[in-house]
Amino acid sequence: MRTYVGHQQAVSAEDFVELALGTPVELWLGVEGENEMERAARLDAARDILVAPEYRSLPDDVARIAAEVIEAHAPELFNVVPLARPSGRRRPSRKGAAA
DSSP states (O other): OOEEETTEEEOSHHHHHHHHHTSOHHHHHOOTTOOHHHHHHHHHHHHHHHHSGGGTTHHHHHHHHHHHHHHHHHHHHHOOOOOOOOOSOOOOOOTTOOO
């Protein structure tokens, strides 16, 4: 099955995210081995993108995509185990306790 975002085919998860967001993931996460000058230039470019009118919804889009991924794949990603709640006796209320 092929996945398209607009008219572009996404052949990997990285392609899909880049096409969905309209920016390369490396712009936000950096690349291994970048020096301070490269990092500063990358962060400047990222700031410029965030203030551009066509990218105003980008932070919300990223949060939505991250939430959807977590919701769909939480057990595999995070090895979540629900905590057992103690049964029976409840902890006494602190209401009305002498100060």
